[in-house]
Amino acid sequence: MVDTLFFNGTLLTQDSQSPLASALAVARGRIAAVGSLDDIENLAGPGTRRVDLGGRTLLPGFNDAHVHVWKVGHLLTTMVNLHGVKSISQLQDMLRSASRKLSREESLLGRGYNEALMEEGRQPTRQDLDNAVSDRRVYLTRTCGHMGVANSRALQAAGIDANTVDPPGGVIERDDRGEPTGLLQENAVDLMNQSIPEPTRGEYRVMIEAASRHQHRLGITPTVSRWSGGRDRKEPWP
Numbered sequence: 001m002v003d004t005l006f007f008n009g010t011l012l013t014q015d016s017q018s019p020l021a022s023a024l025a026v027a028r029g030r031i032a033a034v035g036s037l038d039d040i041e042n043l044a045g046p047g048t049r050r051v052d053l054g055g056r057t058l059l060p061g062f063n064d065a066h067v068h069v070w071k072v073g074h075l076l077t078t079m080v081n082l083h084g085v086k087s088i089s090q091l092q093d094m095l096r097s098a099s100r101k102l103s104r105e106e107s108l109l110g111r112g113y114n115e116a117l118m119e120e121g122r123q124p125t126r127q128d129l130d131n132a133v134s135d136r137r138v139y140l141t142r143t144c145g146h147m148g149v150a151n152s153r154a155l156q157a158a159g160i161d162a163n164t165v166d167p168p169g170g171v172i173e174r175d176d177r178g179e180p181t182g183l184l185q186e187n188a189v190d191l192m193n194q195s196i197p198e199p200t201r202g203e204y205r206v207m208i209e210a211a212s213r214h215q216h217r218l219g220i221t222p223t224v225s226r227w228s229g230g231r232d233r234k235e236p237w238p
Helices: 037-043 069-076 088-099 126-132 152-157 189-193 201-217
Strands: 004-007 010-012 023-027 030-035 049-052 062-064 108-113 138-142 147-150 170-174 180-186 220-223
Touching: 004 037, 023 037, 030 037, 069 108, 069 201, 088 108, 088 126, 088 138, 126 138, 126 147, 126 152, 126 180, 138 152, 147 152, 147 189, 152 180, 170 189, 180 189, 201 220
Parallel strands: 004 049, 062 220, 108 138
Antiparallel strands: 004 023, 023 030, 138 147, 147 180, 170 180
């Protein structure tokens, strides 16, 4: 007996001799048979779940060949999603709102801003972030993942000041007085990565489970995470 019977749909079998089918039977998580409903109806029993596809096309689950699963989950849980932010004032409002939900010790992390889409047309600065949240570390990663901006508290915790030398392959942007503006580029983001506590195993689990549910809703079923117990060195945030 099969567990599930899908019918009244379109199935692309990839078989040149019989390229289309309208019904599919599943047993123990594997395809047991395809064909017309008449062909496979005899495999069903009283406990078989029947799914009417309503003429839609049934596809196998997609396999995402490159996805940072826990990083997707971080954006879906505790990290502030800044994709689509239109202005620095909107960004500041989002940071204030997110900060109120955190405990006193937690850092506020965000990702996804793009200054090219913001009305000011410039990168946020540490002063912009300080004006929103100054009593905790704040670090925001640009949508590209190759740069980010930190507030004064985060820069201080990372030991980044006017005397800090740019790391090889990285840039600490500075103002006319030589003080860091908060913007870190390329390998300079590692300075911030090293100063922000790594999520616990329990937090990683919550992130991965959230991302898996999200992926499954999109039809992405088998996913391979690059996480092996710690953050990636070169790309600290999702």
